[in-house]
Amino acid sequence: MKLSVIIAAILLLASHSAALAAACQFESQGEGRVADVVDARSLRLDDGREVRLIGIEPTTTTKQALAAMLAGRDVSLRGTDDTPDRYGRQPALVFVGESDTSVQALLLSQGDAIVSAEIADKDCAAALMAAEAEARRGKKGSWADPSAIKNAESPDDILAGIGRFVVVEGKVLSVRQAGATTYLNFGRNWTRGFAVTISRRMVPAFESAGIVLKSLENRKIRVRGWVEGNAGPRIDALRVGQIELLGTN
Template identity: 50%
Template sequence: MIRIDTAGSMTFRRTRTRWLTSICGGAMVLVQLDGAAVAGCAELPVLGEGVVASVIDARTLRLADGAEVRLAGIEPAGEQPEAAEALLTALTLGRRVVLHGADDVPDRYGRQRAFVALQAGGELVQRRLLAEGRALVGIDRAPTDCRKDLLAAEAAARGAALGIWVQENVIKNAANSGDMVARTGRFTLVEGRVVSVREVGSTVYLNFSGRWTRGFAVTISRRIAGANEAAGPALKSLTGQRIRVRGWIEHRAGPVIVVRDLAQMERAGGD
């Protein structure tokens, strides 16, 4: 919780790990959208509030007391973030915002990560950016209902071809490994059919190409996979399934996305 005194400064009181773990345990499963949207993000504990003095970039705000807030749950969309920054400015500049989250520990740059609502009970800024096609759902851990709401907003913008979704190649084809290599180090949505699932040592590989040493793959530690298969389908059952995965492209023998939370993946067959 953050207490705001009469001078407008914010004092943090940590409310962290146990609550976050208990509500996120069910979130690390494959998410299949059912069209339902729920306001889970704005129901997270209130961390504090303040007036937005400036917009630093497409997902970072500076409050009047100098505190910096990083929008949780989303990543910049497209190669030119100016449109997202303009929308964020129009939504928040000079307005009082309420910060929601389960962790009030700043990141290494001193920024508070939070879900940001326009006043108490107001519109969630992240959802608006997603709904207008100016952001992508990120891979921050979040309660299941919160994540479903964000994914639903992204899906609605995609269906309406809004913002970046007017382009046809926002979601990359897993079969085109060359395209993946070009995006090394960048947050990317990739979609394709799982050709095989292999377990090598402590790692599970979801291969999207028959040339599994060079084609695109998703890697998941056996510890993460085993801890979550009780709540969802076994990973081996995904062979032949069409999957969408989000994360940062790394280049090893071939391009990979390292999955640290199974919520990074969703079935794409129903789109």
């Protein structure tokens, strides 16, 4: 990808939504020059620091897009907590040069990444979701593939993605509680159908966000997360942002 194309994409993204550029500013966590793109979610600076890009999950094109965008570039880091993760990587939003638009938002707007829903700040989370939505509407990048969004009525297709981060859409047929877990069931067969699981400790967070779990019955939603399960696929909703309401039927 040519540098001129990248700059044009940044300018287009910033002009498309001023709110997108204004969000996700957070506290400065330092600056540096990119020495290497380690993998699809992390890079190494010339001072030896390794950085993990927060807020996104990679697609098959993320590493290539990052390498084209960041190789040898000066970047600044922003975030709410610079405590290294268990691999020694500093979690941060990354900005190229003087740009007010994060690399994460740019990747999302190109369809080269998926929102992870890990960022709790509402304005920042909304901005990243807006960038992803732009790519979905334009069928850019990974969203050009019709199978990029899984159908909740096709549990075998979802289960084939076990261990991967996926996006699923469908209607919640029932909401059931079993012990400390609430199940959003998308199929009549609770054992084999797709379901979203929500632990009791997460319920107050959903209610604070205006989502009463029982009210999701017969609602169409979009959910994102890591696929688990054996007979039937499951996604554990650990964050409110993993669930989006799409309609009333």
